[in-house]
Amino acid sequence: MNTHDTRPGSTGGADTPGPLHGGPDEDYTPEQLAAMSLDELDRLGARYDGVEIMHVEPGPEPGSPLEKRAVRQIGTVFTLAGLCAFASVVIYAGSGWFLPTWQWSVSESGWSAIFTPLVGALFGAAMILVGVGLVLYTKKLLPHETAVQDKHDASAFDRATAGATLVRTAHNSGLARRKLITRSLAFMGGGLGLMLIMPLGGLIKNPNTGDPLGTTPWKQGVRLTRLDGSPIRPGDQEPGSLETVFPAVPGGNRAANAATMLIRLRPEQVAANRPRPGQGNLGYGDYVAYSKICTHAGCPVSLYEQETSRILCPCHQSQFDVTQGAKPVFGPASRPLPQLPITVDASGYFVARSDYLEAVGPTYWNRRRI
């Protein structure tokens, strides 16, 4: 230990440096070190770090055919990498300058179609070749050494001394005795913790206010329209057909839960139709309208198989039978697709009689309560 002068007001007095940082400089004078070869120094340092070089297989002899071959190979690989890289840059920068333009048109053919593959392939090839070159270099030209390094368990000395410093401070702080301080600290910690996450409260919104999950833009008198906004009359569709309809309100064709399937049943389907109890008269003639939003996870159900009267959801293959009130007959969905009550207005177009009688879309905790 060097002895710094610690008198008050002193700038330090005689400032003698301590021993040098790190290595065992007392054991090796600079002269000794200077006299050692590179290999010796390398091994000396390694040994100091607990590493023993067990076995060295030297690289190929300088000038040997083996070496020449390897050098030629690796040189070629690096050169090719450079070529690919330059070529990639030329294609990237030259397209639309001295090469045809890179931008896609609808045709997706010609230069614009191969621009991305070419740039990518050359870019990738350049990188891959650099990697291959580096690996070849280590494999073929560098000496292969096998080294062993010791693994040490924790030092009892370190543990005891570090532990003492911590425990001693804990004792000195007297926190164990000074109950008032520990209690006030706990109180303070709780308060500060809460205060710090408090702003996250801004994220919270009450999902039950106004029942947003249970309402859609449909209401009494809203027309059923196609995606392009045109209204629909009975007779526009063939029996057995299905059309996706939206409420005729602004943004209705993009509202998340409003999409509805207007289905015209075939005569034999009408005969076989067994609506859900209490919902017998929601359709209009041979027309019925069901929510398109799957009651399982909310995908739009889309495939209508006329022969079996089944509607299939493409997400997890739930199947709903339109002649049984769109009841799920297979797959993970557990609830029927809600039915939209429809009728025809004075001008003869389909309109809703009200909103859906229940929440459409996926099930949630308090769905049946609102």
Add this chain to the structure above:
Amino acid sequence: MARTATAPGAPTTKLGTTAAELDDRLVISGWLRRTMNKVYPDHWSFLLGEIALYSFIVLLLSGTYLTLFFDASMREVAYAGSYAPLRGVEMSAAYDSALRLSFDVRGGLFMRQLHHWAALLFVSSIVVHLLRIFFTGAFRRPRETNWTIGVVMLVLALLMGVTGYSLPDDLLSGTGLRIISAILLSIPVVGTWVHFAIFNGPYVGESIIGRFYIAHVLLIPAILLALIALHLIILVKQKHTQFPGPGRTEHNVVGNRLFPTFAAKATGLVFLVFGVSAALGGLVQINPIWLWGPYNPAQVSSASQPDWYIGFLDGSTRLFPAWDMNLPGNYTIPALFWPTVVIAGAMFTVLALYPVIERKLTGDTASHHLLQRPRDVPVRTALGAMALTFYTVLWISGGNDVIALKFDISLNAMTWVGRIGMIVLPPIAYVIAYRICLGLQQHDREVLEHGIETGVIRRLPNGEFIEVHQPLGPVDEHGHGELAYGGAPVPKKMNQIGGARRAIRGFFSPTENPAQVELEQRAEDRGLAAAEGDRELTSSGRPSEGGRPSDGGRPQEPRD
């Protein structure tokens, strides 16, 4: 520290003086030497974690590029870019900017595809890395912490994938988003509250893309970066595990020093990972969002598949029966809750806790630095096989509509196959894996006791034919080997113990003189005859006691 030009050992070259100047200021050479001297074991399976790390770097680079052009907004715009089929179509600004990235930014499509491919590579390498750690027992004390960090990083990687996939706001990602929304809603009691907190209202609202964006480019990457740093610091502190082998013990690491061998190979691997992602990004189309079209809640593309790592969740969702639980008070636990939140949660919880579970079951609380061969721990290997089978059934069921279509099987049949398979197949896999492990173990013992089959048939004086066996070590008076099994691979072919000469190098024509090689090999005491003579099978293998660590090509001898 004062230096004079004449001091012994003082650097004379320009580079040398610069280095000395640097060290004067930073006192860094000791640390640098220790780092360069650190020994890393050499085994291909140790590269898996590195691949994950390097693909993360590729993701950071390519993702940052994408942020320069991507607009994470759900504002409605009319597309006016150069992709004619969609011109004039109403879409979100996010989808519009992703289209512009693909068609109007030079090299943008390449970067998008590179980013997506690197993401697939990232998750895949994490998973394979995890399997390596699991089946070799590398998670045992003292490495439980790193195992847990790894599992957390896997979950975060999946979240990165899900949020990233949702950003372009095309029809496919919108379908995924809708399912995410339904999963959130399915959580009992708080589901709707959680949904409203995340989506800022009912599905779909105007906020979700912006929120996913900040999670995708800042929040999760920052956490991932911190965890990666922690993972690596712990790894360096604890040093690598290694497979048992000659000279390898619980108290050493045998391999290459960081510098130059390991560093050169690792740098090579960085380039390879980058190169493979780039080549895929250029050559193999992925997620062509312009074909899906903008998101519309009323539309869906059939046979839509998520990225592979979400497939298992899709599968479990398809297989789980429609069991809504209606509770008193008109409350419901939706069926969707079980196959998504509960199954996925349970899977990752069990995974994260596995080291603790195994420690409790086996009572093994010792520190381990030597890896195990999967066959030597049949119960764990069989459990792993069981879990993998379960996962695979779910994963395949995630594409059961595609399979049903391709092979013309009814969808309902596929679903039932999956439902039954997910219960019946895992135990079968357990039994089979367990049996295979025992069989392999037995074969190892047999070879140790009786030697390697040489393929040489000899006729005894009494007319009996026997196959000559080559013992691996000293034998007792009955001709039985005296080697104990040490957890290392047992050679099973004559070539593995040097029965054949090394091949002459050269591809089209030899670049070495065969006679010279022959001489060299004799001098090096290689080959069968030499191998029989001096074996260090009785030492502990510790270098200090003269054991000789393995170096790949040499005959592999069991330890101890």
